[in-house]
Amino acid sequence: MVESDADASVETARCSVRKTHLELQVCNSRPMRTSLCHGVCVELDSDTEAVANKVFKLGCISCKMRGEVPAIAYVNWYFMAPDETDFTQIYSYGNDIIIDPRFFNRLKQAGSTDTNDLQDGSISIHNVTFNDTGTYKCTFIRILMYPNHKHQTNTSKFININVVPQLTRGMASILSEVMMYVSIIGLQLWLVVEMIYCYRKIAAAGEEALRESAAEYLAIASESKDNCAGEQVTE
Numbered sequence: 001m002v003e004s005d006a007d008a009s010v011e012t013a014r015c016s017v018r019k020t021h022l023e024l025q026v027c028n029s030r031p032m033r034t035s036l037c038h039g040v041c042v043e044l045d046s047d048t049e050a051v052a053n054k055v056f057k058l059g060c061i062s063c064k065m066r067g068e069v070p071a072i073a074y075v076n077w078y079f080m081a082p083d084e085t086d087f088t089q090i091y092s093y094g095n096d097i098i099i100d101p102r103f104f105n106r107l108k109q110a111g112s113t114d115t116n117d118l119q120d121g122s123i124s125i126h127n128v129t130f131n132d133t134g135t136y137k138c139t140f141i142r143i144l145m146y147p148n149h150k151h152q153t154n155t156s157k158f159i160n161i162n163v164v165p166q167l168t169r170g171m172a173s174i175l176s177e178v179m180m181y182v183s184i185i186g187l188q189l190w191l192v193v194e195m196i197y198c199y200r201k202i203a204a205a206g207e208e209a210l211r212e213s214a215a216e217y218l219a220i221a222s223e224s225k226d227n228c229a230g231e232q233v234t235e
Contacts, residue, residue: 048162066144071116090102137156
């Protein structure tokens with residue numbers, strides 16, 4: 001009876017340890033799963049050359065450094081033409097409101113949607129005109145919600161846009177394409193040289209093997225002939 005109670009106590013302790021270990025594993029795995037579910041934010045520079053009568057995307061990304069802290073962000077866009085000295089607000093991202101008459105029915109959201117914690121405040125300009133040339137300013141106002149207080153950060157990005165009749169390729173793009181073709185041709189030539197070298201090496205090895213086989217065959221034939229001649233002399 002005592003042994004049965006002791007065995008039962010040991011089994012209960014084992015189950016308790018297993019349960020605790022399992023709970024620790026689950027708790028430790030939750031942050032990992034959560035971190036894997038969040039996307040990675042990367043701040044990329046916007047393009048600066050727009051084509052007339054086309055759609056152009058004004059990129060503006062401001063990544064939140066503390067991903068675990070909830071926040072609310074507001075994005076406002078401003079424009080200053082080459083002949084102007086001050087910025088004029090043209091768009092409010094969160095409210096999707098076009099403020100400047102020059103851009104009525106031509107600005108659309110092209111970044112984050114369905115969230116108060118904006119990180120991508122990009123917009124697109126439809127039916128681009130030459131009057132859209134100028135400097136654009138994107139302002140992020142982010143409020144971090146800490147347990148005991150709120151902290152506000154302001155970030156501004158400036159984009160100089162030039163409108164052209166048709167898209168032109170930069171020198172860097174041309175050089176990159178030339179280097180790509182040069183690399184491809186160089187690799188193909190290297191492969192051809194390697195194939196010729198390997199073929200010659202294999203052919204030389206085959207000829208050497210044939211010569212060794214022929215010499216071995218002649219040696220065996222000569223030895224057999226000598227043996228036959230010796231037997232005849234003995235007889």
